[in-house]
Amino acid sequence: MIKLENISKKYGEKTIFSGLNAEFEEHKVSCILGASGIGKTTLINIIAGLDSPDGGRVVFPKEKIFRGSYVFQEHRLLPWYNVHDNLDLILRNAPSSGGKKRDRTVYSKEERGEMIRRQLRLVGLEDYEFAKLDELSGGMVQRVSLCRAFIYPADIIFLDEPFKEQDPKLKEELYDTFFRSYENDSLRRTVFFVTHDIPEALRLADFIYVLSGSPAQIAGNFDRCEFDENTAEKIKLLI
Amino acid sequence: MKASIARQPKNKEPGEKRRSPQGKSGIWGQRLLTAILWVAIWEGAYLLIGRDVYFPSPLSVIQNFFNLIIDKAAWSTIGSSVYRTLFALAVSALLGIFLGIACGLNSTLHDIVNPLMVILKSTPVVSVIIIAMIWFRSTDVPIFAGVLMCLPIIFTGTVAGIRNTDPKLIEMCRFYRVKRSDMLRSLYFRSSVPYINASVMSSIGICWKAVAAAEVLSMPKYSVGAHLYFAKTALDPAMLFAWTLIIILLSYVFETLYAKVSGYDKT
Numbered sequence: 001m002i003k004l005e006n007i008s009k010k011y012g013e014k015t016i017f018s019g020l021n022a023e024f025e026e027h028k029v030s031c032i033l034g035a036s037g038i039g040k041t042t043l044i045n046i047i048a049g050l051d052s053p054d055g056g057r058v059v060f061p062k063e064k065i066f067r068g069s070y071v072f073q074e075h076r077l078l079p080w081y082n083v084h085d086n087l088d089l090i091l092r093n094a095p096s097s098g099g100k101k102r103d104r105t106v107y108s109k110e111e112r113g114e115m116i117r118r119q120l121r122l123v124g125l126e127d128y129e130f131a132k133l134d135e136l137s138g139g140m141v142q143r144v145s146l147c148r149a150f151i152y153p154a155d156i157i158f159l160d161e162p163f164k165e166q167d168p169k170l171k172e173e174l175y176d177t178f179f180r181s182y183e184n185d186s187l188r189r190t191v192f193f194v195t196h197d198i199p200e201a202l203r204l205a206d207f208i209y210v211l212s213g214s215p216a217q218i219a220g221n222f223d224r225c226e227f228d229e230n231t232a233e234k235i236k237l238l239i
Numbered sequence: 240m241k242a243s244i245a246r247q248p249k250n251k252e253p254g255e256k257r258r259s260p261q262g263k264s265g266i267w268g269q270r271l272l273t274a275i276l277w278v279a280i281w282e283g284a285y286l287l288i289g290r291d292v293y294f295p296s297p298l299s300v301i302q303n304f305f306n307l308i309i310d311k312a313a314w315s316t317i318g319s320s321v322y323r324t325l326f327a328l329a330v331s332a333l334l335g336i337f338l339g340i341a342c343g344l345n346s347t348l349h350d351i352v353n354p355l356m357v358i359l360k361s362t363p364v365v366s367v368i369i370i371a372m373i374w375f376r377s378t379d380v381p382i383f384a385g386v387l388m389c390l391p392i393i394f395t396g397t398v399a400g401i402r403n404t405d406p407k408l409i410e411m412c413r414f415y416r417v418k419r420s421d422m423l424r425s426l427y428f429r430s431s432v433p434y435i436n437a438s439v440m441s442s443i444g445i446c447w448k449a450v451a452a453a454e455v456l457s458m459p460k461y462s463v464g465a466h467l468y469f470a471k472t473a474l475d476p477a478m479l480f481a482w483t484l485i486i487i488l489l490s491y492v493f494e495t496l497y498a499k500v501s502g503y504d505k506t
Contacts (some may be wrong), residue, residue: 050414069415076411080429090415090427154416 001025002047002190004010006056006179008215009042016042018215019056024207028059029182029191031201033238034211040194041073041160041209048158067095070156071162075145078132083144084129087116090152118150122184123177139170143177150181154203159193163200175203198232295477296364303481318402319461319487324450324493327385331446332439335390339397339435340427356391364388367451381453381464389450396438400431436503440494447490453472 011147014037024030032040045051046178047058048068060066069090077086078105091112107115120126123143133141143199149157163174194200201208205224212219219238250280263361281297288294307313342349364384371383412422465483470479497503 006300048414050410067416070411072411074407076407078408078425078429080432081425089417089421093417093421179365180320 001061003059004043004047004056005059007043007046007053007058008055009039009046009051013047013124015215017053017217020189020215020217021216022209024190024192024209026190027188028206029193029204030209031206031233032192032194032211033198033201033208033239034195034196038211039216040211043216044158044160044192044194046120048156051054058190062193067130067153068156068158069152071145071149071157073161073164075133077141077145079133082130082132083120083125083136084116086133087146087148088112091115094239099144115151119147119153121182122180123147134211137170139166139173141190142166142174144172146174146177146181150185153187154189155187156190156192159191161194163195163197171200175200178204182232183192198235201235202227202231208235210235212239253308292474292476293491299477300484303477304484306480316461316463316466317489319378319459320381320450320454320463320486321489323381323454323462324385324446324489325449327382328389328439328442328446330382331386331389331434331442332369332393334386335393335438336397336435339394340423340431340444341396343398343401343431344423344427352394355393358467359387360391360395362387365456366454368456371453371459377457378459380457381450381459381462384449385446386454389446392442392445393435396441397431400434403426403434404430429491432501433503436497436501439497439501440503443493443497444490446479447486447493450487451486 001145002024004024008018009016011181020043020063025083032043034040035237042051046053048067051068080090081089090212092106117126123146125140125143125147128136128140133144138145146159149159163171166174175220193204207224208222209218210222211217212218220234222235267492276299276476285294285296286292290301299450338352342352368380368384368389371380375383408426408430409422417425451464451467456464458465458468466482467479470476470482
């Protein structure tokens with residue numbers, strides 16, 4: 001379990017969280033759902049270590065040091081590099097086993113090349129391995145960004161509304177990329193993703209955590225086993 | 240199928256150069272007309288002044304220019320000045336980029352180095368030359384002057400490039416624990432390249448001016464600047480203009496070559 005204990009966070013005078021508690025299961029897709037500006041991104045940034053809480057703590061299981069990968073709202077790929085070089089950049093700096101903090105046993109060049117080709121083949125981008133980013137469509141670039149998160153030997157993958165503002169066709173492509181990557185992920189990693197889109201949450205998540213109120217609290221959570229035709233309505237009422 | 244969709248040309252590529260609707264021959268025609276217009280103005284001014292010793296005719300300058308071009312001795316003079324300018328540019332680029340990266344990443348170091356660069360930027364080139372004449376041999380004075388004039392420009396450009404690195408990309412690299420050396424190479428340096436290119440482009444012309452001025456004062460044996468001085472003492476403005484034309488053309492060639500090699504868009 002990954003636990004949030006008594007998390008509080010303020011931006012200026014505005015209190016985002018005050019004594020927020022939550023528990024997330026490992027090796028599942030957990031969705032944090034809520035209206036825009038409620039603090040969803042702040043919450044996963046706190047879990048990811050990109051932001052620190054003013055109070056409280058995030059508790060990870062003790063047996064290992066957790067390493068994350070992140071799909072940001074924007075692709076955040078280096079525009080002067082091609083697809084291969086963008087993926088290679090993070091792989092050559094990654095530990096080969098999700099081991100200790102200072103374990104810098106990097107993958108060999110051949111291993112990295114094979115990993116990149118395998119991941120791109122999985123999502124149908126194998127023909128674009130050496131393509132520059134400006135040769136790709138917006139959806140393809142975001143797919144590369146998803147590939148980067150899955151190829152990195154992380155324990156947790158964070159997705160901050162990566163499908164936002166994409167047209168329905170592109171969203172389908174991206175969902176497909178996500179499912180292919182997740183289903184083929186031998187590590188079955190823990191995924192946190194943030195969205196304000198209820199159908200998207202119902203489609204991708206194993207667990208949905210609805211964030212609402214001011215300061216924001218977990219107003220309800222839903223397990224995939226309990227999803228039914230009324231779940232969307234129940235979520236709407238909570239938001 | 241996917242490949243054909245993705246590789247369709249977009250409305251406007253980021254690096255796409257502006258193309259004139261007239262086409263290449265039209266552009267050259269326009270340039271030729273512009274040149275003819277300016278030569279006509281020059282000829283008009285010459286006729287108005289009416290004294291070769293003050294203002295030479297375009298014809299005599301062009302004649303002197305071609306005489307220099309076919310003269311072997313002139314080429315060794317030009318070669319020496321080219322060497323000095325290139326050397327000064329290379330030194331200032333290496334030093335400017337190195338210091339610029341270091342100071343862009345470390346504000347304390349920037350606070351220490353920047354006052355020196357501000358002073359250098361405001362120091363008259365002639366002061367630098369006179370000081371250099373005390374310290375160095377005449378052949379090295381132009382190199383020193385060129386370095387001191389270009390260094391602050393390249394330094395400032397590099398610092399700006401480093402400081403304008405997209406913070407979101409920095410956050411991404413930090414999150415994925417990209418090593419500092421790799422971040423320096425793959426992120427900071429690469430995002431500074433347009434700034435470095437712009438500053439090097441500005442430095443080329445300035446370096447030629449500084450080197451020529453230093454050559455005029457320090458008079459190395461083989462130098463364009465010395466010939467400028469000789470032309471002045473011989474009251475031969477046509478020759479002076481011809482040597483100046485050579486400097487202008489060399490500066491233009493350097494800029495064009497650099498733009499071609501670096502992919503910098505001069506427009």
